[in-house]
Amino acid sequence: MADQLTVTTLYARQQMAKARAEGTKLTKVVKMAFGNGGTKDGKPISLDGTEQKLKKELVQKEIDSFTFMEPAKIRYTCTIAEGELAGEVINELALVDEAGKFTAVRTMTDKQKDGDIEFVFEIDDIY
Numbered sequence: 001m002a003d004q005l006t007v008t009t010l011y012a013r014q015q016m017a018k019a020r021a022e023g024t025k026l027t028k029v030v031k032m033a034f035g036n037g038g039t040k041d042g043k044p045i046s047l048d049g050t051e052q053k054l055k056k057e058l059v060q061k062e063i064d065s066f067t068f069m070e071p072a073k074i075r076y077t078c079t080i081a082e083g084e085l086a087g088e089v090i091n092e093l094a095l096v097d098e099a100g101k102f103t104a105v106r107t108m109t110d111k112q113k114d115g116d117i118e119f120v121f122e123i124d125d126i127y
Helices: 010-022
Strands: 005-008 030-034 057-062 065-070 073-080 089-097 102-112 119-125
Touching: 010 102, 030 073, 030 119, 057 073, 089 119, 102 119
Parallel strands: none
Antiparallel strands: 005 102, 030 057, 030 089, 065 073, 073 119, 089 102
């Protein structure tokens, strides 16, 4: 099986199943979490979908915006401003819902954050 670097969490999938069967409410995605524990020997760590914390979380930030890309695909955008996380490496992120739970997690190669630039992260939530 290929490494899974982006996953919809088991929590989010269970929530969707219950909403379909029981009519329960889905929680809204409100934040992105960023961390620097997502690689081993320079390669992104594979995920299994049960993750509810990052390996080494640095910060959680409010989502800047979201856009419906097509009927079943939403793109979430979040900005790390100049000066924020200066000198840090970012290699893992998660979408966080209003209950504080992860709905999706991604690991990636190292992104070194300089203090004089802003980073804009986009992640697509595909159903």
